[in-house]
Amino acid sequence: MIGRHLLSAADLTCEDAIGILDTAGELATVTDRSVKKLPTLRGRTVVTLFFEDSTRTRISFELAAKRLSADVINFAAKGSSVSKGESLKDTALTLEAMGADAVIIRHGASGAPYRLANAGWIHGSVINAGDGTHEHPTQALLDAYTLRHHLRAGQGDLAGARVAIVGDILHSRVARSNVALLRTLGAHVTVVAPPTLLPYGVQSWPCEVSYDIDDVLPHLDAVMMLRVQAERMAGSYFPNELEYSRRYGLDSRRMALMPHDAIVLHPGPMNRGVEISAEVADSPRAVVVEQVTNGVHVRMAVLYLLLGGRSEELLTEGADR
Amino acid sequence: MPERTVLDASDIRRAVRRMSHEILESAKGVDDLVILGIPTRGVYLARRIAASIGEIEGREVPCGSLDITLYRDDLRLREVRALEPTSIPADGIDGRVVVLVDDVLYSGRTIRAALDALADVGRPAAVRLAALVDRGHRELPIRPDFIGKNLPTSQSETVRVHLAEIDDEDSVTIRQVDQ
Numbered sequence: 001m002i003g004r005h006l007l008s009a010a011d012l013t014c015e016d017a018i019g020i021l022d023t024a025g026e027l028a029t030v031t032d033r034s035v036k037k038l039p040t041l042r043g044r045t046v047v048t049l050f051f052e053d054s055t056r057t058r059i060s061f062e063l064a065a066k067r068l069s070a071d072v073i074n075f076a077a078k079g080s081s082v083s084k085g086e087s088l089k090d091t092a093l094t095l096e097a098m099g100a101d102a103v104i105i106r107h108g109a110s111g112a113p114y115r116l117a118n119a120g121w122i123h124g125s126v127i128n129a130g131d132g133t134h135e136h137p138t139q140a141l142l143d144a145y146t147l148r149h150h151l152r153a154g155q156g157d158l159a160g161a162r163v164a165i166v167g168d169i170l171h172s173r174v175a176r177s178n179v180a181l182l183r184t185l186g187a188h189v190t191v192v193a194p195p196t197l198l199p200y201g202v203q204s205w206p207c208e209v210s211y212d213i214d215d216v217l218p219h220l221d222a223v224m225m226l227r228v229q230a231e232r233m234a235g236s237y238f239p240n241e242l243e244y245s246r247r248y249g250l251d252s253r254r255m256a257l258m259p260h261d262a263i264v265l266h267p268g269p270m271n272r273g274v275e276i277s278a279e280v281a282d283s284p285r286a287v288v289v290e291q292v293t294n295g296v297h298v299r300m301a302v303l304y305l306l307l308g309g310r311s312e313e314l315l316t317e318g319a320d321r
Numbered sequence: 322m323p324e325r326t327v328l329d330a331s332d333i334r335r336a337v338r339r340m341s342h343e344i345l346e347s348a349k350g351v352d353d354l355v356i357l358g359i360p361t362r363g364v365y366l367a368r369r370i371a372a373s374i375g376e377i378e379g380r381e382v383p384c385g386s387l388d389i390t391l392y393r394d395d396l397r398l399r400e401v402r403a404l405e406p407t408s409i410p411a412d413g414i415d416g417r418v419v420v421l422v423d424d425v426l427y428s429g430r431t432i433r434a435a436l437d438a439l440a441d442v443g444r445p446a447a448v449r450l451a452a453l454v455d456r457g458h459r460e461l462p463i464r465p466d467f468i469g470k471n472l473p474t475s476q477s478e479t480v481r482v483h484l485a486e487i488d489d490e491d492s493v494t495i496r497q498v499d500q
Contacts, residue, residue: 026404035441309401
């Protein structure tokens, strides 16, 4: 349904994306019972190859793979051969030699998953779990799933939905993936940030751009607050956290500007008191915890659609019935 | 050889009604009975059987669907398949008599997968199998309890069940496949 790799949300057609979300929806009903494990990927090996710190994305993928009965190997760059200076290529060749059917990679360099998928080092599927400031497709898929669940009763696309993404657009791979995917699904997207946190060329993105959050909030079905990424802030993009919070943070006063049924998303981890106030984070309109649950179902769907069918080797061997 | 119709709409209607009676007779009533169809056409047949049993007994019988895609043993031999809905009646299947319903019984591999899927849903008191057509060529030790029609076939033939709910009409056809 979606090819061999998942490298970028921008690669997905509307039909692909809806197929993934529908599959995730069916998997959600199947895993909503006491025996959550499915035998589907028994005998397949999935490697999580994380060159950057991550807790929730890695354990979400790990749980998704385990629910489908795949064997999971966690390869964290810290404390591994990578910290001894091993290149991406040699790491990839090692994983290939061990027979990995899929490699889920997070890397600080934009394009690392593309390189891994296209350099001919490995035969398995590559899933991008976040590369530099480029993309994080499964996050966008789980956000779209969450939006579709609340705004469209879990069916079809997101045509006409109005969504704003607020915060550090410049460094955010989540924003890039979401703009691409939400647009593909027919939603109307606005990115909101101080001018210093908008990337060069944002005018060419398929979305509106605004500097004023109060202007945008009354017209939304959903707002997605991004984390202020202190670890990527080498330069000073705004004077201090307090000023950022006053101009762009979502507190209960601002939440009251939104239509009463609009929802609040956050990819996590949240900085309470900076981009989102504790009151908003704990309100019933914030669907942050739901996003985590949906993340497992969406990642199960991606793993199933990439690994659940015929593999290359069997194609060449010529499978009988 | 062109396509040949082996059951028409009224044959199917009579077969469904007879199978409903047989299910009722063997289960001695509708208490504890759960009808589960295997997508796609098994689900519509299951609904027809449940409706027919409801008519005969004057009581509704729980009916649902059980998608077996994730339990198939041939996933790696084919292109990836889309999932179909699974809906288990609210009271579950624990301690009940589950009647699995499929359109065509052939190798038995679908039923093997369905039994695995059922085991993850709960522990029925018994599992029975109903199929509209049994075309033979079993590859596993599985046998049906209720059959609409026994249809001797060769493996080079395909049997298709058409149901009005998703196809244009009710019929069962058989056709020789060109190799």
